[in-house]
Amino acid sequence: MLAAEAPESHTIRRKQPLSTGSEWTFELLDLYDREFARLADKFRLDTYPNQIEVISSEQMLDAYSSVGMPLMYNHWSYGKTFLNNQQNYQRGRMGLAYEIVINSNPCIAYLMEENTMPMQALVIAHACYGHNSFFKGNYLFRQWTDASAIIDYLLFAKHYIAQCEEKHGVSAVEEMLDACHALMNQGVNRYVRPAPVSAEQEQARLREREAYIQRNLNDLWRTIPVSEQSQSHQDERFPKDPEENLLYFIEKNAPLLETWQREIIRIVRKVAQYFYPQRQTQVMNEGWATFWHYHLMHEMYDEGLITEGFILEFLHSHSSVVFQPAFDDPRYSGINPYALGFNIFRDIRRICEQPTEEDREWFPDLAGSDWLDAVHFAMKNFKDEGFILQYLSPRVMRDMRLFSIDDNDINPYLEVDAIHDEQGYRQLRENLAALYNLGNREPNIQVYDVDVRGDRSLTLRHYLHQNRPLDRDSTHELLKHLHRLWGFDVKLDSVDQDNIVQYTFITKSTGSKEQVKVTSKKRINR
Amino acid sequence: MSLIIDRRLNGKKKSTVNRQRFLKRYRHHVKAAVQDAIDQRSITDVDSGSDVTIPRKDLSEPFFHHAQGGHCGHVHPGNHEFHRGDRIQRPPGGDGQGSGAGQTSDGGEGADEFVFQINRDEFLEYLFDDLELPNLLRKELKDSTDYQLKRAGFSTAGSPDRLNIVRSLRAAHARRIALSGKDRKVIRTLKRQLRAMEVSPDPADQQQATALREEIKSLNKKLKRLPFIDDFDLRFNNMTKVPQPSSKAVMFCVMDVSGSMTQEIKDMAKRFFLLLYLFLERNYEAVEVVFIRHHSEARECDEHDFFYARETGGTIVSKALLLTHDIIERRYPPSQWNIYIAQASDGDNWGEDSTKCYDIILDKLLPVCQYFAYVEITDLHHQNLWYEYATIAESYPDHFAMQHIHSYSDIYPTFRRLFEKKEGTHVGR
Numbered sequence: 001m002l003a004a005e006a007p008e009s010h011t012i013r014r015k016q017p018l019s020t021g022s023e024w025t026f027e028l029l030d031l032y033d034r035e036f037a038r039l040a041d042k043f044r045l046d047t048y049p050n051q052i053e054v055i056s057s058e059q060m061l062d063a064y065s066s067v068g069m070p071l072m073y074n075h076w077s078y079g080k081t082f083l084n085n086q087q088n089y090q091r092g093r094m095g096l097a098y099e100i101v102i103n104s105n106p107c108i109a110y111l112m113e114e115n116t117m118p119m120q121a122l123v124i125a126h127a128c129y130g131h132n133s134f135f136k137g138n139y140l141f142r143q144w145t146d147a148s149a150i151i152d153y154l155l156f157a158k159h160y161i162a163q164c165e166e167k168h169g170v171s172a173v174e175e176m177l178d179a180c181h182a183l184m185n186q187g188v189n190r191y192v193r194p195a196p197v198s199a200e201q202e203q204a205r206l207r208e209r210e211a212y213i214q215r216n217l218n219d220l221w222r223t224i225p226v227s228e229q230s231q232s233h234q235d236e237r238f239p240k241d242p243e244e245n246l247l248y249f250i251e252k253n254a255p256l257l258e259t260w261q262r263e264i265i266r267i268v269r270k271v272a273q274y275f276y277p278q279r280q281t282q283v284m285n286e287g288w289a290t291f292w293h294y295h296l297m298h299e300m301y302d303e304g305l306i307t308e309g310f311i312l313e314f315l316h317s318h319s320s321v322v323f324q325p326a327f328d329d330p331r332y333s334g335i336n337p338y339a340l341g342f343n344i345f346r347d348i349r350r351i352c353e354q355p356t357e358e359d360r361e362w363f364p365d366l367a368g369s370d371w372l373d374a375v376h377f378a379m380k381n382f383k384d385e386g387f388i389l390q391y392l393s394p395r396v397m398r399d400m401r402l403f404s405i406d407d408n409d410i411n412p413y414l415e416v417d418a419i420h421d422e423q424g425y426r427q428l429r430e431n432l433a434a435l436y437n438l439g440n441r442e443p444n445i446q447v448y449d450v451d452v453r454g455d456r457s458l459t460l461r462h463y464l465h466q467n468r469p470l471d472r473d474s475t476h477e478l479l480k481h482l483h484r485l486w487g488f489d490v491k492l493d494s495v496d497q498d499n500i501v502q503y504t505f506i507t508k509s510t511g512s513k514e515q516v517k518v519t520s521k522k523r524i525n526r
Numbered sequence: 527m528s529l530i531i532d533r534r535l536n537g538k539k540k541s542t543v544n545r546q547r548f549l550k551r552y553r554h555h556v557k558a559a560v561q562d563a564i565d566q567r568s569i570t571d572v573d574s575g576s577d578v579t580i581p582r583k584d585l586s587e588p589f590f591h592h593a594q595g596g597h598c599g600h601v602h603p604g605n606h607e608f609h610r611g612d613r614i615q616r617p618p619g620g621d622g623q624g625s626g627a628g629q630t631s632d633g634g635e636g637a638d639e640f641v642f643q644i645n646r647d648e649f650l651e652y653l654f655d656d657l658e659l660p661n662l663l664r665k666e667l668k669d670s671t672d673y674q675l676k677r678a679g680f681s682t683a684g685s686p687d688r689l690n691i692v693r694s695l696r697a698a699h700a701r702r703i704a705l706s707g708k709d710r711k712v713i714r715t716l717k718r719q720l721r722a723m724e725v726s727p728d729p730a731d732q733q734q735a736t737a738l739r740e741e742i743k744s745l746n747k748k749l750k751r752l753p754f755i756d757d758f759d760l761r762f763n764n765m766t767k768v769p770q771p772s773s774k775a776v777m778f779c780v781m782d783v784s785g786s787m788t789q790e791i792k793d794m795a796k797r798f799f800l801l802l803y804l805f806l807e808r809n810y811e812a813v814e815v816v817f818i819r820h821h822s823e824a825r826e827c828d829e830h831d832f833f834y835a836r837e838t839g840g841t842i843v844s845k846a847l848l849l850t851h852d853i854i855e856r857r858y859p860p861s862q863w864n865i866y867i868a869q870a871s872d873g874d875n876w877g878e879d880s881t882k883c884y885d886i887i888l889d890k891l892l893p894v895c896q897y898f899a900y901v902e903i904t905d906l907h908h909q910n911l912w913y914e915y916a917t918i919a920e921s922y923p924d925h926f927a928m929q930h931i932h933s934y935s936d937i938y939p940t941f942r943r944l945f946e947k948k949e950g951t952h953v954g955r
Contacts, residue, residue: 026530033528050528059533062540077587079548082541083642106529113534128528174547182588326604335603403605405614408597416612419605432601443590468596477588 017307022116029054029111032121036129039299043372045133045292048147049106052128056113060100061085063110067275068100070108071154073161073267075177101127103135103278105147118313121306125296130289137380138284140277150274156202157267164260176261179481180247180268185442187247187269188276210259213252221255221452242446242461245269246482249447255456256487265485280383280438287341288379294318294342324400343396344387348374351393358394384436392429394420404431409467443470445492457489458482464496475505483507549648555580556644560652564801565935575645582640653938654805657945659813661896661925662773662864673767684762693761701759706749713745775864775896776814777806778850779832782871784821784841791903794937795870796833798901801941802868803829816853820846822876826853843875843911844882851890860894867895868944873902873909880910887918892925899944900928 018035019028029052040047055063065082066072102108109127111120135141165173180187243249250257251265278285297318301311324339325331348366351359352374355367366374378391397420404427406417418424418431434440448461460482462470475492482490492505549556559578592598608614644652680693720738723731779799783792806813817832818824821839824846850867858865875883891898900915902908912928919926929940 026532029530030528033530037528052528052530053533054531055533055536056538058538059536059540062538065541065544074543074547076544076547076551079541079544079546080585080640082545083548084640087642170547174551178587183590185589324603326606327602328604332602332604335601400603401605402601402603403608405600405602406597407600409595410597412616413613414616416608416610416614417599419608419610421610424610428601431599434599435601443592445590464596466597468592468598471591471593474586474588474591478590481588 016304017310018305019117019310020307022118022313024115024117024120026054028117029120029124032117033124033128035300035305036121036125036296039296040129040133040292043292043295044376045129046136047107047129047132048104048136050128050132051106051108052111052124053108054111054113057089060110060112061089063100068102069154070102070151071158073154073158073177074165075181076174077181099123099127101131102150103131103141103145103147103274104150107132107135107147116313118306118310119317121300121310122293122297122314122317125293126289129296130292131285133292134281134285134288134379137376138277138281138383139381140281140383144277145274153202153270157271160263160267164264168260173264175484176264177268179485180265182478182481183247183485184268184272186445187245187265187272189245189248189273190439191244206263213259213262217253217255221456237449238452239447239450242448244444244446246445246447246460247272250482250485253450254486257485277383280385280436283337283341283344283384283436284379284382284387285341286338287343287345288375290318290322290338290342291345291375294346326401340388340400343400344391344393345375345378347393347396348378348391350395356395362393385433388436389429389433392432394425397425397428402428402432404428440465443468448493455489456487457491458486460490460492462492462494464494464502467496469503470494470505479505479507549644552580552585553652555584556648557652557655560649561938563649564653564938574649575643576649577641577643580640582638585640650804650808653801654808656947657805657809657942658947659775659806659810659864659866659897659945662775673769675765676768678764678766680761681764682758682761684764688762688765690761690763694755694759697761698755698759701756702752702754705752709745709749713742713749716742716745773864774812774814774862775810775866776816776858777802778816778818778853778865778867779803780818780820780846780850780867780869781832782821782841782843782846782874783819783837783839784874785838786841786874787872791872794903794931794934795901797934798870798903798931798937798941799868800833801938805941805945814858816850818846818849818853820849824849841871841874841876842879843869843871844879844886847883847886847891851886854891854894865895866897866899867891868899868901870901870903871911872904873906873912875909875911880914883911884914884918887915887926892918892922896925898926900926901931901940901944902928903931905932 018031033050033052061082063070064085065078067078072078099112100110107128109123109132111123115123135147141147161173161177239249239253247265247269251262251269254262257265297306297311297314300306306314322336322339322342324336349371351363351366352369352371355363360367378387382390401420403419404417404424406415408415418427420428444463444465446461446463447458449459451457451459470492479490479492490507493501494503495501556578560576563576680690716738720735720742723735723738779802781795781799787795803815806815815829817827817829819827819832819835819837820841820843821837822842822845823839824842826849827835846869854860854865887898902912908930915926915928919928927944929944931937931940
């Protein structure tokens, strides 16, 4: 972007700090942004154009509560988040995030007016050049989301849902959204890449889709007697192959839903799909952004563009961002993705520049290579799981003093199965990587069968992974939601590796009320 | 190049709708919180916002997730004592250390209760939700100042802003047709003659044809002189004033401030009236409130004196009732006003006075008022007054209501019972 600008033009200013006070102005923001852009260019950070928006803390609270998006349809749960944040903020229990950045083209980043100049600079470096280049470069984002269309699509969604509320009543729409939100994590395609969303196409396809779905449904739910020949197909399961995207399946096949209800499912599905890459790259994304704000700020300092006080304030906030309390610390709440990601990225650079014997053995390709190439390669081609598996070095494991615990409910005790030592490195790294695999973290639930000719009941299967049971209370609630969407009985079987049903959740419709019963073939391990 | 935008002046209340939806969804929780708050507040800050607390489990949004159990691993930082193969006692309850990085916890926070604030308006809205003044009727008023303009056809006179263009042009059109009819008939005949001549040309006709053309021309000119629109074509929308029946209402607050009323009882009575006052102020703009305090003498006073001044003395209830009646006669003719009376006392009254009260209410007040509400605040046995009133309540259940208050927590429920919206009796304000 700034490639045309000759570096000489800056040599004059290099000794002069850009600012000395802590107050920011729009001119200063612009000045800092130019400098960061120049440095980002030097480090080959390829970004979408930036749109930096200065907002107040109230507006930040608003943005917070609508999942960070600048516009979103209305739903009570966003009101709940808002009240919660507002309360915590007012009582001083929570500082607001310094920034929110949105994966869109142009990339929108929010700066809070209350921040000081060093903070604003940190945020610009972190969001506008760190996250932004990640959104543009990482393969998951490139493949699965269309940054230029998301804002338009959300606008379409907001209008559509507002129209539905007018036509069908707020409570009817709310019921749909409740059910869809509950199933949001089961509304993404993990393996099949969906077409990127686009608002205009959505509008155009709406009608077409309506007609098509209705026609297909009619075929599926035909009640006219069929001839002998075609009855032989009855034994086949529907769907033929289990379907992992529950919302998609319901949208296309639920017998009683109206067109607008299907469209709402679709909207929730699209939003879930949009956020899916973010859920898979938290460590990398935050690590990358932190790594770059750290480097860009130091680069500025080395050039004399920022003062000592400035860099000290920056370091103070930086170190609180990457602070990792130990497991026995009362502040501990899991591994801090900023810290883990930052440590790994920084270690990649160290391995490239000052490799030790150990590094040469563990990362023969990396040791001594160009660090900029290495970090860019890592950023572009991995998600959290693979990133950790590939790049977590013994050094980082030692520095963070990681240890792994094996929790098996057939044993009355927990066992430490790996620590940061020679025998443990590989095991530890595998264990940590597995924790970032969404496939392990989230229950694997698929549509297994529909009793098409009979009572139209829907059977889901939960494939037990390492014998981990489903949470009962929430599963009860979810089955009620599913029942509301599907319109007929819903059954959920938890099956083990040998496809033997371990326990079952069933909804039975009695009038308008749904009840969920649990039957268990085996004692459920506590 | 980056674009830097100042959005600080943009709307801040983006979440208002979502917040309202949330409040609506958890209506009964909010209501319960409001009731708790009103029981605990001191009289001076009844009308301010409030904290609302909702158990977090009622708010949770379900999603599929694993429970404890099965076989899983955790990785934690900060090891300083463990070695491979160490065995650790499973923490009781399965919480704490065991549920580490790999799991998402419900709602992300440990607190069991969800606390948020509602502002004064919302507080009062929930406080007086579903309450109304009973038997409110529209009273016809002869000297009503409340008019509504209604359309009443069209007139030929009016101000330019009321001009009805379609009607005016239609009238102009009709006039032009009517006035030009004869001439146009002549023109048509002349034209027919002219055409006949053109079909069979004859040199002798030449001159006549020219004459005919001339005549047609002059007639056309005459037609053109007819004005396109004339003064008497104009039509105006006509509006007339229709007097509106209005529902004016007055509330009499009658409170006993005699010596038998302890400070606590007075506080309760005042709180009751404060609720009533807030309710009226909020819901009925046009409601007037008359405050009457009495011991052995009755006196009309203003709002401040009513709630805050102190007095002692004996108790003669009938005097207050008589004063009420007196004020009604002087200032609030029942033909024009909906009249409500709320009375609070500890039930104590001067010997023979209770029967007198009975007579006054039955003969003088009930015939003119819509609703008489009596609250008795006492821990002791009921006295004469209560029993006299009870007989009235039996015979006029729609217009006379009485309730007994024991403690602070009774006030709000009692208030609700007295002014609950009753199906079918609602007439509209």
